[in-house]
Amino acid sequence: MTRKLRVGVIGAGIAARHLAGFGWNKELFEVPVLCSLDEERGKALCEEYGIGEYTQDADLAVCP
Numbered sequence: 050m051t052r053k054l055r056v057g058v059i060g061a062g063i064a065a066r067h068l069a070g071f072g073w074n075k076e077l078f079e080v081p082v083l084c085s086l087d088e089e090r091g092k093a094l095c096e097e098y099g100i101g102e103y104t105q106d107a108d109l110a111v112c113p
Contacts, residue, residue, distance in 0.1 A: 053079045057110035061085035068098045084110035
């Protein structure tokens, strides 16, 4: 059994492309947090891709 990698995405501009790729490989990746200074764009991506946490602090985007 393969363990999922937890990925924190930083930057809502390029994030949509990364999130699409992670979505194609859901059995390999989990994205629990998105970090972006653009709150409107970041929160919209969280809603669209089912990401549970939005932050503007990159230190909080670390996935243990």
